Amino acid sequence: MVDEADDAACDVAHGRAEAAGGDRTLVAVFASPVARSLLTFGHELGFRPVLVEPDSARAAAVDSGAEVVSRVPELDEDTDLVVTDHHRDELGELLREALAWPKARWIGVLGNPRHPGPHVGALTALGVGPDDIARVHRPVGLNIGSRTPPEIAVATLAGLIADRNGRPGGFEF
Known part of the structure; x- marks a missing residue:
């Protein structure tokens, strides 16, 4: 049995120690209600939030405190x-930009896993090869039955954190 007094994770949870930091970045592509929740909650979880939105009017509608850019920024092993x-319509083009960064830690597209991902056809039409298309995760997040934008954001962030920490997610420890 682990003594809670000696458990570093417990110290962080109780505010007795700072969490290990890092330069983690969460990039949400396209302004949407899910993007707003994803970026807001992501900031609380220690991510540097970035919104990619080519349409400035749509970008202005997402008040998440995120940095807003019109093109995919550099993606690295912490992104x-x-x-x-x-x-x-810009789905294929912006995903192709993301896939051009070979060190990107994780790239995913939200969508119902019971339907084919439209990103496959969009990327194929742009000449992106199957190995790069396979780098795109779909579905994303943990299967918690999420339906609302905040629930989808929580499921997505939980999946990203589990993946980053080498954990399966769920109730398996």
Whole structure:
């Protein structure tokens, strides 16, 4: 049995120690209600939130405190990217930009796993090869039955944290 007095994770949870930091970045692609929740909650979880939105009017509608850019920024081993709207015409183009960064830690597209991902056809039409297309995760997040934008954001962030920490997610410890 672990003595809670000697448990570093317990010290962080009780505010007796700072969590291990890092330069973690969460990039949400496309302004949406899910992006707003994802970036707001992501900031609370220690991510540097970035919104990629080519349409300035749509970007202005997402008040999340995130840095807003019109193109995909540099992605590295500390960056997770989540496309929050798979119905946008720019889907293939922006995913191709993301896949051009080979060190990107994680790239995913939200969507119902019972339906084919539209990103596959969009990327294929742009000449992106199957190995790069396979780097795109879909579905994303943990299967908690999420339906609302905040629930989808929580499931997505939980999945990203589990993946980053090498854990399966769920109730298995």
